[in-house]
Amino acid sequence: MTQIKDLEYKVQELLNLLEAFKQLNSNIEIDEVFQNILLQMVQVIGAEAGTLWVVNSDKQNVEAVAAYGPTSSAILNIKLAKKEGIVGKVIETGQAELIENVAEHADWANRVDVSSGFVTKSMITVPLKVKGTVLGALQLLNKKTVAFFSEQDITLALALASQSALALHNSQMYDELYRMFLSMIRTLAKVLDARDPYTAGHSERVAKYSLWIAKKLGMAGGASDELYKAALLHDIGKIGIPDDILRKPSGLTKIEYETIKQHTIIGADILSNMEPKSALVHAIQTARSHHERLDGTGYPDQLKGEEIPWFARIVGVADAFDAMTTARSYSKGMSFKDGAAELLRCRNILFDANIVDAFVAILEECSYQVDKYEAGNGESNFYGSV
Numbered sequence: 127m128t129q130i131k132d133l134e135y136k137v138q139e140l141l142n143l144l145e146a147f148k149q150l151n152s153n154i155e156i157d158e159v160f161q162n163i164l165l166q167m168v169q170v171i172g173a174e175a176g177t178l179w180v181v182n183s184d185k186q187n188v189e190a191v192a193a194y195g196p197t198s199s200a201i202l203n204i205k206l207a208k209k210e211g212i213v214g215k216v217i218e219t220g221q222a223e224l225i226e227n228v229a230e231h232a233d234w235a236n237r238v239d240v241s242s243g244f245v246t247k248s249m250i251t252v253p254l255k256v257k258g259t260v261l262g263a264l265q266l267l268n269k270k271t272v273a274f275f276s277e278q279d280i281t282l283a284l285a286l287a288s289q290s291a292l293a294l295h296n297s298q299m300y301d302e303l304y305r306m307f308l309s310m311i312r313t314l315a316k317v318l319d320a321r322d323p324y325t326a327g328h329s330e331r332v333a334k335y336s337l338w339i340a341k342k343l344g345m346a347g348g349a350s351d352e353l354y355k356a357a358l359l360h361d362i363g364k365i366g367i368p369d370d371i372l373r374k375p376s377g378l379t380k381i382e383y384e385t386i387k388q389h390t391i392i393g394a395d396i397l398s399n400m401e402p403k404s405a406l407v408h409a410i411q412t413a414r415s416h417h418e419r420l421d422g423t424g425y426p427d428q429l430k431g432e433e434i435p436w437f438a439r440i441v442g443v444a445d446a447f448d449a450m451t452t453a454r455s456y457s458k459g460m461s462f463k464d465g466a467a468e469l470l471r472c473r474n475i476l477f478d479a480n481i482v483d484a485f486v487a488i489l490e491e492c493s494y495q496v497d498k499y500e501a502g503n504g505e506s507n508f509y510g511s512v
């Protein structure tokens with residue numbers, strides 16, 4: 127009877143595990159998924175602790191991406207050299223290791239225990255392998271209830287590790303593609319800005335200001351990534367505006383001005399034809415609506431107040447500020463302080479008050495020396511959340 131109960135318990139645990147794997151398709155926050163998988167594995171196999179090690183993209187180090195156990199937070203900060211310890215050996219050979227008495231093992235690198243304070247007695251370490259390539263290793267420490275891990279534990283761990291390896295492989299491919307996608311967007315923005323020497327760097331600056339505002343307003347990482355892309359691409363429609371109109375320093379005729387205004391519609395149209403569509407929803411809205419103004423005097427749709435998409439309101443403020451403070455052939459541009467005063471003057475009339483307040487607070491914090499603010503608030507956050 128007890129055996130049947132045990133079996134029922136194991137089946138339930140395996141079902142939980144399967145549930146964790148299902149998340150892989152819908153959740154790209156891979157660290158969280160790994161943590162969940164590791165927790166289930168530790169419970170199913172009955173270990174005191176476990177660590178999931180992944181080979182870094184530079185292939186020189188192995189890093190703990192998930193850890194479970196009494197000293198897990200200390201372990202997460204540890205990096206191993208490529209061939210260090212039993213993890214290094216398993217990654218190099220691609221063969222699982224079962225060790226009954228860790229302290230007596232020649233390959234044991236005890237510095238992980240020394241740094242974390244954990245005492246390892248027995249362990250199994252299995253490789254995370256996809257198509258013959260070892261991407262990392264899964265390590266389970268100190269078998270509960272009995273002294274040692276068994277061969278069956280290895281078999282089960284290997285089966286589960288192959289699922290984790292696939293998830294890791296997919297996530298790494300996703301990251302690589304995303305980075306390519308992002309570099310393409312940045313290149314596109316640079317090409318666009320290069321058409322007019324007076325707008326050089328405009329898209330990058332607007333994206334940077336927008337990110338600062340987002341951070342100040344407490345926007346979550348994923349949303350800021352979307353905002354950054356949208357801001358980089360906000361003026362992409364200018365590709366469709368003839369050079370002689372785009373570069374005309376001043377004195378635009380009514381028709382020429384109407385032509386320039388078309389860049390919002392052209393931009394949204396260009397982005398609507400790009401793939402993946404789901405990645406560009408905010409960029410499309412922002413390209414179309416970044417010239418809309420709170421009082422309905424903007425273009426192209428004369429949206430008012432909250433009808434204007436949130437990202438477009440943020441980019442609208444960043445864009446207006448950069449336009450005011452950048453030198454043109456016909457003017458040297460306002461100082462950052464005057465730019466801030468102008469935003470405040472139009473607060474709640476043209477621009478969202480919360481956004482203006484957040485941006486002006488940033489400008490005041492750095493005493494209008496934008497480079498100074500930049501040093502402590504670079505774009506590193508953005509890349510960290512990819």
Ligand SMILES: [Fe+2]
Pocket residue numbers: 360361389416417445
């Ligand atoms: Fe624009």
